[in-house]
Amino acid sequence: MIQPRHIIFATAIALVPACAGKALPQQQLMDTQASITSAEELEGDEDPDAKLHLQFARDQLTAAKRMMEDGEDEDANRMLDRASADADLALLLARTEKLRQESREAQSEVDDLQAGSKTSAKSSSTTGAIE
């Protein structure tokens, strides 16, 4: 599942401490960005709630980085917590929407099969025994 964009992103994150504050937890930063990327890949934009929290996560991540550059370490960390919570939620909502669609399709397949089964049972009963 590791895609080139992940590698590029990880490389970018590794370079962050050089220009941004050192207090921002790198693992949390990477996890948050990874959740955002995954939610985007799941086409989270299709679900309004997922789309909203995805946007919150992006904005708050940007804000956290800016705060860190401004030396507001504590606020930056809390803003990253907020971004992280929104990113996790956006990803879960996107996955839930996918699953909801899958569930509906699976049920529809069962309904089709059972409808076909009734039709064939009816036709075989009218045919009856061979003559």
Add this chain to the structure above:
Amino acid sequence: MIRITIPAFIAASMLVACAHDPSKELVAARSTYEEAEDGPAGNLAKAEVYEAKKALTRAERAHDRKSGSSEEVDLSYVALRKSDYAIAKAHFLQYEKQTEMAKAAYLTTLASQKDRAESQLETTQGQLDDKSKALAAQVAARQALEKQLASAMASLSDMAKIKQEDQKTIITLNGAVLFRSDDTKLLPIAQEKLAQVADALKQYGDEYSITVVGHTDSRGSDEHNRQLSQGRADSVKSYLSIKGVTNPTLKSTGMGEGQPISDNKSAEGRANNRRVEIIVDRLQTEAK
């Protein structure tokens, strides 16, 4: 003075109370947590609800330390999202279960359809087998009958001729072998031969009719010849009955000299005309 200061004091203490009110983020975090804990997430997503509870506790502590602080707002915001997450997780698990059930139902339906198809196939196969067995039995019975008849008649070749006309089998017995001149009593040798004919005739079921027909040559009066031929046919019929031919249609008739098969002018022709025929016919053919 007192009357004025008391309401003022109450108003002042209300202002102080307002300063300790939780932020709207904390209010939202508390109510969403309750929603998560009391809803399906309370059972389905216990770990996530627990995480939400820890986040809410951190927000409450921040509120206790300094009400309205940005720390309280941020921690409440995170707590709110953790509760949202727990609720969403419950939805996710419910859809997951629905999907699994639908897939299982699909497989069950497919399996039952397969079973039904196989069972129908077996039934059809069984019916075909029964029919082909019955057909084979009929063919075998028929072949056995023909074989038995052929072998019985082969031993009668000196006294009998067998002719097949459509569905009819006509066994022609030489009159000289069966009877003395102008007599209706069967000769002993004839009885022995007729017993073999009877064995063959017994093989025919009730779907066949058996008719014994007596014939004479042209010597003597018509009336005498008719009576003679009837008497001889009756004798043969009686003997066949005694020997076990129980066919319900078994009957006898005398045709006299009316149906010659050879010229009555020669001795050989007359000998051929003196005969008894046993006609075996399928009843279905008669019905037509």
